[in-house]
Amino acid sequence: MLGNDYAAQDCSIARALEVVGERWTLLLLRDAFLGVRRFNDFQVHLDIPRGVLAERLRHLVADGVLRREPDPADGRSAVYELTPEGRELWPVLHALTVWGGRRRAGAGRRRFLHVPCGTELDAQAACPACGVVPPAADVLTTYGAARSDARTDRVSVALREPRRLLAPLDAAA
Amino acid sequence: MLGNDYAAQDCSIARALEVVGERWTLLLLRDAFLGVRRFNDFQVHLDIPRGVLAERLRHLVADGVLRREPDPADGRSAVYELTPEGRELWPVLHALTVWGGRRRAGAGRRRFLHVPCGTELDAQAACPACGVVPPAADVLTTYGAARSDARTDRVSVALREPRRLLAPLDAAA
Numbered sequence: 001m002l003g004n005d006y007a008a009q010d011c012s013i014a015r016a017l018e019v020v021g022e023r024w025t026l027l028l029l030r031d032a033f034l035g036v037r038r039f040n041d042f043q044v045h046l047d048i049p050r051g052v053l054a055e056r057l058r059h060l061v062a063d064g065v066l067r068r069e070p071d072p073a074d075g076r077s078a079v080y081e082l083t084p085e086g087r088e089l090w091p092v093l094h095a096l097t098v099w100g101g102r103r104r105a106g107a108g109r110r111r112f113l114h115v116p117c118g119t120e121l122d123a124q125a126a127c128p129a130c131g132v133v134p135p136a137a138d139v140l141t142t143y144g145a146a147r148s149d150a151r152t153d154r155v156s157v158a159l160r161e162p163r164r165l166l167a168p169l170d171a172a173a
Numbered sequence: 174m175l176g177n178d179y180a181a182q183d184c185s186i187a188r189a190l191e192v193v194g195e196r197w198t199l200l201l202l203r204d205a206f207l208g209v210r211r212f213n214d215f216q217v218h219l220d221i222p223r224g225v226l227a228e229r230l231r232h233l234v235a236d237g238v239l240r241r242e243p244d245p246a247d248g249r250s251a252v253y254e255l256t257p258e259g260r261e262l263w264p265v266l267h268a269l270t271v272w273g274g275r276r277r278a279g280a281g282r283r284r285f286l287h288v289p290c291g292t293e294l295d296a297q298a299a300c301p302a303c304g305v306v307p308p309a310a311d312v313l314t315t316y317g318a319a320r321s322d323a324r325t326d327r328v329s330v331a332l333r334e335p336r337r338l339l340a341p342l343d344a345a346a
Contacts (some may be wrong), residue, residue: 012283013203013266021195023333029325030186061244075221092272093186102261109183124264124297124306133297 009035016099019063019087024048024058033136034159035169037079045155065089069096082166090136090165094125109144115164136165192236193262197221198229202259203266205239206309208342210252210286218328238262255339263309263338267298282317288337309338 010165020026027046031084036042043053047062047063057080061081065086071077082089101109113120115138150156158169193199209215217225231285233239238259244250255262266284274282286293287300288311299306314340316333323329331342 011203012270012274014200016269017199026190027187088275089272091268095268097185099262099265101185124299126297163291
């Protein structure tokens with residue numbers, strides 16, 4: 001039941017789900033787009049067992065979605081960054097966000113703005129003012145007022161500040 | 174591990190994944206967009222245990238993504254159709270298809286065309302000729318030559334014919 005093999009399903013969606021369809025993987029990738037790079041930061045924010053997180057990261061590196069590099073702040077540990085292939089998942093994450101948030105009002109609502117012009121992206125992740133679909137690096141995200149029961153871990157708090165996608169989160173471990 | 178509760182993750186993606194993030198659910202919804210409506214047709218095509226399929230369908234009905242109706246061909250059984258809310262998942266499915274198929278050549282490649290003009294949709298599911306994002310019902314899908322190891326069940330064969338999204342598949346059970 002937990003396998004990730006949809007080999008008998010000859011379709012591109014099945015191929016995508018073999019890479020990103022496991023539980024927690026898309027939330028982990030959401031965090032990577034928000035700038036989370038360190039194991040401990042993923043762990044604090046996702047609040048999942050370390051073994052599960054390690055296994056998900058290992059798969060994503062093996063599948064070419066994430067790249068594991070020495071931590072510039074501490075060469076003995078590592079940071080995980082989206083590869084160009086991983087960055088192409090931005091429209092998937094954006095479409096899920098739009099669908100999941102379609103009935104959500106201000107509190108806890110994340111918005112996505114095109115950096116050069118400040119216009120909010122439309123449901124297709126396009127900038128209506130510029131007529132382009134900006135790459136994730138050109139997108140600023142903001143967060144509405146936190147819900148009263150919002151998480152208070154240091155990563156959650158940092159990610160509620162306005163931030164550019166893919167800009168490294170510097171919360172140390 | 175198999176739960177679908179991401180309650181501690183206050184984000185719209187987590188809300189979406191609570192509804193569609195379980196294993197097989199997005200492939201089941203892919204089939205629904207392709208016109209599959211009957212339990213046996215889903216089962217033949219997905220080739221998963223009947224209990225798993227029944228549980229997934231039950232959840233999607235409870236969550237308002239699918240609607241369960243009496244089968245017009247046989248009032249004792251049922252058909253499952255996407256609700257308006259479920260149809261809004263089309264951009265998610267399309268984005269996954271684009272990402273999963275980005276290195277895929279002709280064989281087994283599914284294309285999506287805007288019905289009124291025949292133009293292929295772009296990566297954002299928009300029609301470049303008309304400048305609109307067509308609803309799923311206005312999209313025609315075609316399939317490249319089947320791979321040599323493609324599935325030969327009757328539903329797979331039927332779904333390789335050109336078809337309009339959401340048009341009911343009439344393969345009887």
